């Protein structure tokens with residue numbers, strides 16, 4: 501069902517709309533667009549299940565994903581939050597994140613002999629370290645290669661590290677690291693209450709922003725800390741980025757803070773870091789060397805990375 505009311509501030513007036521993906525492909529390949537249109541009917545997907553071998557082909561999977569992640573982005577011009585005008589079905593997302601999102605090439609069988617950390621991980625750690633008391637009980641949702649957790653476990657004592665990750669390829673890797681995979685999807689508050697929850701470029705993949713952050717609040721114990729990093733969807737973002745897949749929510753400083761405060765968090769620190777979107781595009785075109793630390797972490801009011809650290813100072817409402 502089409503949606504037009506902002507889920508963050510409930511504004512339903514004066515909202516702007518952007519295409520989710522550019523139309524370039526329509527011009528280059530109209531047949532692809534036609535197939536994608538047909539695939540977007542739930543009945544087509546159900547019928548396809550009966551054709552032997554069909555579901556396992558790469559082309560089928562690509563078309564299915566492409567049909568699912570489509571539509572328009574509505575941007576609220578009160579709080580600036582962006583959201584899709586259609587909901588994605590659970591089974592589409594499940595298939596996509598359990599296998600297709602990661603592919604086989606990202607599989608990491610062995611632990612790194614000498615751990616190497618991306619500049620982003622170091623920047624996130626610097627941003628959050630003064631707010632977290634160690635040793636503590638940690639959860640990361642959507643860790644993938646788990647670089648942040650490996651870094652954290654070498655820097656500090658942690659009582660336990662739990663993870664929630666839909667990607668099938670990481671299961672054995674987490675076992676070797678002694679990280680406990682508690683489930684694949686975060687759809688309700690966890691039974692264990694954590695001291696620290698880390699989410700990096702995960703929240704923008706979740707369809708219900710307020711409900712998700714409320715569930716994060718309920719998964720922390722009193723005094724617990726949440727870290728969130730998402731792409732900073734400022735004015736420049738909408739003019740420069742033309743393909744948004746597979747993101748379904750688009751946050752800016754104002755809307756991210758608004759949701760956190762709405763569910764009861766106290767925002768301790770929030771800011772944007774790294775190159776701007778126009779610097780990022782220029783770099784991609786010219787493929788010059790870039791200073792990775794600067795690219796991810798330079799304090800910049802128009803930076804591509806939006807970071808927030810917030811406290812649960814009160815019990816659940």
Ligand SMILES: [Zn+2]
Nearest residue numbers: 506509576579
């Ligand atoms: Zn709004």
